[in-house]
Amino acid sequence: MNFPSSTSPKPLAIIAGVGTGLGASIARRFAAAYTTVLLARKLEHLLPIEKGITDRGGDAFSVACDVSQPESVKNAFGKIEEVFPGRACAVAVFNATGPFVMKSVLDVEVEEFDKGYGVSMKGTLLFSQRAIPLLLSSSTSPHPPTLIFTGASASLKGSALFSIFSAPKFGLRSLAQSIAREFNPKGIHVCHAVIDGPLDVPWAKEYLGGKTDEETIDPEEVAETYWALHCQGRRGWSFEVDVRAMGEKW
């Protein structure tokens, strides 16, 4: 992963849902080739990741954005246009995720259910509506413009007690399919990654319990797969790909 020293403006890679986990790995990976724009609700979560990228010679720019709020998304993309006027966009990744709470469907509160919808479905819609026009505009990247959505095994299976997390993930997958089928013929590569299993990220240490390395997913590996997806050409690209650790039961 080396950083080119070119001074000509690099295309943008806009990553939504950059926390301390997978989003940061994705941002760092795409920073090897592009100017990365980092989106998350809290700017203070973004700044250390931005610094990590710029310290290594990459370009990064942080924007606070709540993907579930139309105004916030509008403002974030307005800010991007303001800071990088007319800059091409090569990649957009939607990696935001709603609450991960297990409980009986009888105990689910409307507020938390709404929140999952707000991030995973409304957020997907709002982000895509802003990102797609940027991706459609001409890019200087050798790779087709790419829009990647992060899903989970819960995108494919509604397990008991997982309705808050799973239902909107199903919805996100549906949206990703609709977007792919509409915009593939216009040259946008749309992907949906099914992350099957726990990510080995700092905040999950407790949740992971006694799992071995081989039972958890390395976010750097996922980021590498996102990069490989982006590198596919328009005469042979993938919509859906699963990613799991070798020790995962499936």
Place this chain on the structure above:
Amino acid sequence: MNFPSSTSPKPLAIIAGVGTGLGASIARRFAAAYTTVLLARKLEHLLPIEKGITDRGGDAFSVACDVSQPESVKNAFGKIEEVFPGRACAVAVFNATGPFVMKSVLDVEVEEFDKGYGVSMKGTLLFSQRAIPLLLSSSTSPHPPTLIFTGASASLKGSALFSIFSAPKFGLRSLAQSIAREFNPKGIHVCHAVIDGPLDVPWAKEYLGGKTDEETIDPEEVAETYWALHCQGRRGWSFEVDVRAMGEKW
């Protein structure tokens, strides 16, 4: 389809989403054995169906209910408890559906997207949270208590231009799975029916265009399948079943 003349109180069959189409057929079918409770946003849509059932000797009771509104759902089930205190509930069917609008994902408005979520996902949650406790209480029906959700081919495939309809239908299916996996072991039979193709209902005549009878689904047939699902025993019941017309391409 004959109506028993028993005077002992019949268990309830609560049907949400009773309009002029499939919901009415379902209500009539279950009225052959149960006291049917009809839910829809507008009481005036329910009353002719209620009358059709009572004219043939069945029992029906209409309650206005917007399934996407917590207060409305709460009030509707409060009304049911008030009118039929302690009455067992044998069947609950969620047949409500959100807007069926085709448009580019770029043109989807948050309001219409929210509406699809409100009916198909939040409505599913709110209705199920009220219906499940009734279904868990002892019933005098010989069949396991049954909770049926109406899905569509859009529950399985996100087509281009269908995001408003499809994304929440995916979410509904996920919820139905989560509910099934949680409540099957407690004796509730949960079903998700994938209606694959256009229903031959009055309001769809124009939409159906020149389709022949054999290319459209007869709602009476679907209602019969819902009844057959209800009749399955707990040692061999179905979660998911597709239904289509013989002339459907799939």
Place this chain on the structure above:
Amino acid sequence: MNFPSSTSPKPLAIIAGVGTGLGASIARRFAAAYTTVLLARKLEHLLPIEKGITDRGGDAFSVACDVSQPESVKNAFGKIEEVFPGRACAVAVFNATGPFVMKSVLDVEVEEFDKGYGVSMKGTLLFSQRAIPLLLSSSTSPHPPTLIFTGASASLKGSALFSIFSAPKFGLRSLAQSIAREFNPKGIHVCHAVIDGPLDVPWAKEYLGGKTDEETIDPEEVAETYWALHCQGRRGWSFEVDVRAMGEKW
């Protein structure tokens, strides 16, 4: 389940794979309305089931048939034509199954793998090629002619150590889809039932171990579902339906 006393010739229901388990239940269920033809490799397995049906006033006729052998299938259907010349056929059920053996893919022997293919795939082809023309000919049954295939959860998921059983079950499902898509428009109702979990049949008692009734599938329930599938009309029939016990984990 009562047996009509009509003396006019009843249409045939041809059931392949009638052993002591599910096939027998299916045969008995369809014997309530039709003259059942029982097929299995060994005539001595069929005769007690035939007797059970005729003792209760039904019509049954046994034919030895190895569904994996073209000549044997040809001879069996020749025999049927000879005994019931010109008789309409209302239902054909393919319930035969190959070896159920668990082992590492490294230890699978070609002979046992061939055997699974022979029954589940070649058998499906050979049986369908003979049954479909009979189903296409006019029937006196009020229900559309129906061709039902028995699948398993292994039809949808290739588990570790299950290749001998699972791979041909996937193949069977594919064939069932191809047949449905070709012959639905010609009026044949084609179904694929996914039996998800262990059947409570005599020979499986040991295999089932300490499972409770609620964790095993009652073959009588499955037979009832097959009957319900047969009763669906051509403006709303099902291709695929899963069947499981209330206590099944899925």
Place this chain on the structure above:
Amino acid sequence: MNFPSSTSPKPLAIIAGVGTGLGASIARRFAAAYTTVLLARKLEHLLPIEKGITDRGGDAFSVACDVSQPESVKNAFGKIEEVFPGRACAVAVFNATGPFVMKSVLDVEVEEFDKGYGVSMKGTLLFSQRAIPLLLSSSTSPHPPTLIFTGASASLKGSALFSIFSAPKFGLRSLAQSIAREFNPKGIHVCHAVIDGPLDVPWAKEYLGGKTDEETIDPEEVAETYWALHCQGRRGWSFEVDVRAMGEKW
């Protein structure tokens, strides 16, 4: 795609089903890093591809092999062991495919159906039984040993008239899943690629009709994806990935 000049023995990449189409692209791609072993029924189909690789500085070795014949597979792997004694194997790709013939299920001949089974299912089994032990032995490759199977959209959907091609492709997918679930925990990365649409290969020109470049898949792109799959690490690898052209309807 550059060829390393290292003189130390490169690990093997064994590719079965190398004709003039996708297999040749895959072989060329893996020849950039490994000594490729090319398998196909006819040696004369392999030699030009072998020459193309060696002319560019790569290592290639051709072995005639009918994957549907146990003796032939045994002999081919015996030959490999003889020529490359103790050589590590980094990759095995099963790209062989059975007959692609469209016809009514009523007209399918047992011989052609057997042939599809022989290649796609028995061939998969026989090839895997020989390749897996090689993959399990220590390798000098930095990437986990990888076993890739080529599937098609017919692996997921049994279309009308496609039973000869589709049924065994379903079976192959099942086998791939069983192998993945058994050997993932032992460190083998198993993949199933769903090639969705026509490949732009010489022999398909007529079949492709008036399709544009953007409606056909470039086999070089697929080969690149196979390489990317191979490069995934064991803490984040993929089992299934679809590949299609931007203009494909799906």
